Amino acid sequence: MSLLIDENTHVDPAAQLGGDHRIPDQSRAARTRSFDVDAFGLPTGREEEWRFTPVDRLGHVLSDTATDDDGDDHAAEFTVEAPEQFVAGTLAPGQAPRGTVLVPEDRGAAVASANTPEALHLRIPADVEHPDPVRVRVHGRGAGRRSNAHYVLEAERHSKALVILDHTGSADHTGNLEVVVGDGAQLTVVSLQRWEDDALHLGQHEALVGRDATYKHIVVTLGGGIVRVNSNVRYAGPGGDATLLGVYFADAGQHLEHRSFVDHNAPRCTSLVTYKGALQGESARTVWVGDVLIRKEAEGIETYELNRNLVLTDGARADSVPNLEIETGEIAGAGHASSTGRFDDEQLFYLMSRGITEDEARRLVVRGFFADVVAKIGVPEVVDTVMAAIDEELALTAEVAPA
Amino acid sequence: MTTLEIRDLHVSVADDDATEILRGVDLTISSGETHAIMGPNGSGKSTLAYAIAGHPKYTVTSGQVLLDGEDVLEMGVDERAQAGLFLAMQYPVEVPGVTVSNFLRTAKTAVDGEAPKLRHWVKDMKGAMEALRMDPAFAERNVNEGFSGGEKKRHEILQMELLQPKIAILDETDSGLDVDALKVVSEGVNRVKDATGLGVMLITHYTRILRYIQPDYVHVFINGRVAESGGRDLADRLEEEGYDRFLTAGV
Numbered sequence: 001m002s003l004l005i006d007e008n009t010h011v012d013p014a015a016q017l018g019g020d021h022r023i024p025d026q027s028r029a030a031r032t033r034s035f036d037v038d039a040f041g042l043p044t045g046r047e048e049e050w051r052f053t054p055v056d057r058l059g060h061v062l063s064d065t066a067t068d069d070d071g072d073d074h075a076a077e078f079t080v081e082a083p084e085q086f087v088a089g090t091l092a093p094g095q096a097p098r099g100t101v102l103v104p105e106d107r108g109a110a111v112a113s114a115n116t117p118e119a120l121h122l123r124i125p126a127d128v129e130h131p132d133p134v135r136v137r138v139h140g141r142g143a144g145r146r147s148n149a150h151y152v153l154e155a156e157r158h159s160k161a162l163v164i165l166d167h168t169g170s171a172d173h174t175g176n177l178e179v180v181v182g183d184g185a186q187l188t189v190v191s192l193q194r195w196e197d198d199a200l201h202l203g204q205h206e207a208l209v210g211r212d213a214t215y216k217h218i219v220v221t222l223g224g225g226i227v228r229v230n231s232n233v234r235y236a237g238p239g240g241d242a243t244l245l246g247v248y249f250a251d252a253g254q255h256l257e258h259r260s261f262v263d264h265n266a267p268r269c270t271s272l273v274t275y276k277g278a279l280q281g282e283s284a285r286t287v288w289v290g291d292v293l294i295r296k297e298a299e300g301i302e303t304y305e306l307n308r309n310l311v312l313t314d315g316a317r318a319d320s321v322p323n324l325e326i327e328t329g330e331i332a333g334a335g336h337a338s339s340t341g342r343f344d345d346e347q348l349f350y351l352m353s354r355g356i357t358e359d360e361a362r363r364l365v366v367r368g369f370f371a372d373v374v375a376k377i378g379v380p381e382v383v384d385t386v387m388a389a390i391d392e393e394l395a396l397t398a399e400v401a402p403a
Numbered sequence: 404m405t406t407l408e409i410r411d412l413h414v415s416v417a418d419d420d421a422t423e424i425l426r427g428v429d430l431t432i433s434s435g436e437t438h439a440i441m442g443p444n445g446s447g448k449s450t451l452a453y454a455i456a457g458h459p460k461y462t463v464t465s466g467q468v469l470l471d472g473e474d475v476l477e478m479g480v481d482e483r484a485q486a487g488l489f490l491a492m493q494y495p496v497e498v499p500g501v502t503v504s505n506f507l508r509t510a511k512t513a514v515d516g517e518a519p520k521l522r523h524w525v526k527d528m529k530g531a532m533e534a535l536r537m538d539p540a541f542a543e544r545n546v547n548e549g550f551s552g553g554e555k556k557r558h559e560i561l562q563m564e565l566l567q568p569k570i571a572i573l574d575e576t577d578s579g580l581d582v583d584a585l586k587v588v589s590e591g592v593n594r595v596k597d598a599t600g601l602g603v604m605l606i607t608h609y610t611r612i613l614r615y616i617q618p619d620y621v622h623v624f625i626n627g628r629v630a631e632s633g634g635r636d637l638a639d640r641l642e643e644e645g646y647d648r649f650l651t652a653g654v
Contacts, residue, residue, distance in 0.1 A: 022576035195627060211458035346496045347496050347497075349456075349458055349459065349480060349496075350492070350495065350496040350498065350500065351506070351510075352480040352481040353456050353457075353480055353484055353490055354484055354513070354562060354566065355485045355510055355513035355566070356481055356509055356510055357481050357513065358479075358481065360513065361481075362499050364505075364506070364509065367500065367501075368499055368500025368501040368545070369499065370500070370501075371500030371501070
């Protein structure tokens with residue numbers, strides 16, 4: 001085995017602060033999981049899983065209340081673009097496969113589950129390779145309006161599909177995504193957060209990756225006041241491959257939080273987690289917490305997780321915490337890297353000294369920063385969305401004081 | 404015919420006005436001329452290069468830099484390059500995620516004010532890279548990322564060949580190069596000179612590179628100013644005597 005822990009680039013801000021550093025006192029696997037909302041108290045911000053989140057700004061989003069629909073005036077509009085045979089109807093709580101993969105891990109996921117009587121059920125039939133993206137559009141219809149959602153996505157064995165979940169508008173939204181990737185299936189799921197600035201969004205995306213299946217989960221978070229997406233993976237058999245990618249760009253006042261948990265519970269599986277984010281503006285805030293657990297039975301697995309943050313201006317803060325728990329040494333490799341850096345003025349000077357204007361030079365550097373994760377996305381329309389968003393964000397950079 | 408005139412240039416570190424690094428530099432470089440600037444470490448040679456290029460770390464406290472009469476000090480960093488100045492850096496900076504080919508094309512477009520014609524550009528780039536004995540795969544690597552010392556310097560000269568500046572400042576381009584790489588890089592400089600009539604300010608600590616690039620003038624740089632100017636023979640004398648003569652008498 002090789003155990004590559006990249007100490008040089010590992011910056012744990014909590015560790016540097018000294019007093020605030022809490023070593024989780026239990027294994028990640030031991031965290032409470034329940035469908036019962038009351039199993040989770042309202043967070044105070046002192047809990048391990050809430051310590052970075054501005055819980056005082058979460059408004060209604062954690063309250064155990066139904067979706068704020070008023071007749072035909074829905075809190076959120078859902079539009080599904082999929083071939084008819086993929087739409088399998090709806091699932092009540094406890095109606096399998098709903099609940100077989102996703103058990104809520106925090107209060108946000110529990111209220112979403114409890115308040116979604118009918119979960120959308122999408123099923124890609126076995127052996128079907130569908131070339132076009134399947135889309136679920138979620139459009140919030142008013143800041144502060146409670147909206148709950150739960151989607152169950154099944155990719156049956158040897159199917160191949162791309163599913164894009166696209167969030168726009170504004171709402172206090174909780175949304176769970178439960179994914180079953182059948183044996184040998186290849187499924188890509190994209191979750192775009194393009195909310196208005198006053199939206200709140202909590203979500204738990206939980207996937208079970210089948211034997212020799214390939215699962216790619218891509219989070220792109222650009223909008224929203226507070227967005228917190230927890231993306232979890234575990235395996236149903238050996239040979240599964242999971243890639244979790246994230247791209248985020250936080251502006252003034254935004255809190256964008258991404259957590260992932262890869263539970264290596266089967267032999268000879270692989271996982272790659274790559275999240276990259278940029279921040280600009282006063283009190284722009286991002287959080288990445290990447291948990292990986294390699295259980296005793298997970299022999300021969302290989303995992304690597306990486307998070308990098310680029311701070312473009314003063315007043316922004318990025319937290320980055322990788323956690324690796326290893327219960328067996330019989331693995332192919334495990335490593336992590338995490339770092340947060342400021343925009344490098346020497347890069348700017350170098351490019352400008354070749355005649356490149358400051359705006360263009362900044363664009364090159366920031367696009368370059370995201371280049372490797374963008375290259376892994378492999379979905380052209382998502383790449384275009386990300387690149388256009390970076391350019392739009394940088395048009396704003398010109399208006400705020402550089403770091 | 405282009406002339407770069409440096410008149411009584413005084414430069415300090417930006418956040419420390421008290422420490423003057425350049426203390427009245429006078430130097431005039433015209434097209435086709437090669438001026439070797441030689442001096443010991445800490446004499447201010449690199450500061451001169453960076454100040455002309457406009458690095459924000461340095462503040463010009465007095466004096467002038469004129470390119471064909473135009474006030475260079477009034478120009479932004481990018482405008483200086485667009486006006487025809489080029490600085491080959493001693494420590495080129497890594498730019499992750501930006502390929503050499505993307506960087507070069509962006510720079511060429513910026514300097515020329517229009518995108519180069521694709522077919523000519525590809526040919527020019529291939530030709531220049533071949534002449535510098537660079538592997539074609541180099542174009543797809545990220546700018547300076549993981550480059551060896553020699554690769555970084557070749558890459559600087561490659562940029563000079565393609566951007567075709569009027570005046571180039573080569574800041575210790577010879578440092579850290581083995582003899583073979585030094586020859587390749589020197590040939591590159593000579594080739595651009597012959598082709599475009601480039602004026603060169605060749606900053607170096609050692610006389611070694613002067614075997615391959617013939618200087619028209621040699622200036623000894625001591626304590627932030629030119630202590631003595633001469634021809635090729637001055638370099639030969641430095642080779643034998645070192646800088647001691649200037650260091651004891653020059654302060």
